[in-house]
Amino acid sequence: xxxIETSHWHLTHSQPTLFLDYFNPTNGFITQINILLSRxxxxxxxxxxxxxxxxxxxxxxELAFHLVKMSRWWGFDFCPQGxxxxxNPLFLTYVKAHTARNYIDDCFFDLFTMQxxxxxxxxxxxxxxGSDPFSTADHGLFYGVDGKKSFRFATRTEGxxxxxxxxxSYPDFASAWLAAWSTQTAGGDVRKNLxxxxxxxxxxxxxxxWHQRYFHRHDQQMTTRLxxxxxxxxxxxxxxxxxxxxxxxxxxLAFNIVHIAxxxxxxxxxxxxxxxxxxxxxxxxxxxxxxxxxxVAVTVDPCLKPKLNALLDSTLSYVPxxxxxx
Numbered sequence: 001x002x003x004i005e006t007s008h009w010h011l012t013h014s015q016p017t018l019f020l021d022y023f024n025p026t027n028g029f030i031t032q033i034n035i036l037l038s039r040x041x042x043x044x045x046x047x048x049x050x051x052x053x054x055x056x057x058x059x060x061x062e063l064a065f066h067l068v069k070m071s072r073w074w075g076f077d078f079c080p081q082g083x084x085x086x087x088n089p090l091f092l093t094y095v096k097a098h099t100a101r102n103y104i105d106d107c108f109f110d111l112f113t114m115q116x117x118x119x120x121x122x123x124x125x126x127x128x129x130g131s132d133p134f135s136t137a138d139h140g141l142f143y144g145v146d147g148k149k150s151f152r153f154a155t156r157t158e159g160x161x162x163x164x165x166x167x168x169s170y171p172d173f174a175s176a177w178l179a180a181w182s183t184q185t186a187g188g189d190v191r192k193n194l195x196x197x198x199x200x201x202x203x204x205x206x207x208x209x210w211h212q213r214y215f216h217r218h219d220q221q222m223t224t225r226l227x228x229x230x231x232x233x234x235x236x237x238x239x240x241x242x243x244x245x246x247x248x249x250x251x252x253l254a255f256n257i258v259h260i261a262x263x264x265x266x267x268x269x270x271x272x273x274x275x276x277x278x279x280x281x282x283x284x285x286x287x288x289x290x291x292x293x294x295x296v297a298v299t300v301d302p303c304l305k306p307k308l309n310a311l312l313d314s315t316l317s318y319v320p321x322x323x324x325x326x
Contacts, residue, residue: 038301122147203242254291
């Protein structure tokens, strides 16, 4: 933790609204979750070290809630203790302390847990999450979650009082968002490219499995295999949305490979040669390091960038072999 990361600094810079944009998936999953997790860990550390100011503990509790909300919004596997180091029951007290102070967040949390405010398991009972900030009064888009914990979208044209919920349900918000805009495009919005949205829907369906296991831990061989698989998926993406998602996925996996090389005091080339999955050439090693730098530059909490850039600087890509003379 850097010197500037005091409780006062976090109260100013770590409010979730500053880096979470739930209704605009183009901001990406990996960037938002990385910053959120980093800020929760830093705030929790300060609380553990004796920071007891009520407004600061409220910030910690709010960040804890948003970790839960993001896990449902994007559909990733979330274990509080494994990810934050806070025991699950204690973490839950943070979340409940926040929802006790915020009715809307309480309703969202309840929908995915006890469903006291919902008709449990009823796909026709829908909690409205909000409207799409990019839709218009002529063709409004709205989003919700139904009693089966699936995301939905609705449309409303000018002069129409009731929302018209479309019958399909989706496992995460981005899927519902893409489907909603596909519908808008099909309705005649010539500014949008229908083929892009349809391709993005297919590509995001693939990206969802990567998001789900984003925090899973893998050994070096599996990490390299996942990197190869994700790189192949990126190569066939057609939509800007799908390309951006898989670019972030590939870069994060490249960073993980470089991190493993650093931890083992190896060059990147030696590590991937050992795995026998990628060739150990200078070009391949440099590509991995370039992608790792892109991950740090784009999708990492700015507070962590100096430390992680130093890690990359200290990890060599390749050391030429010297031939032994007779």
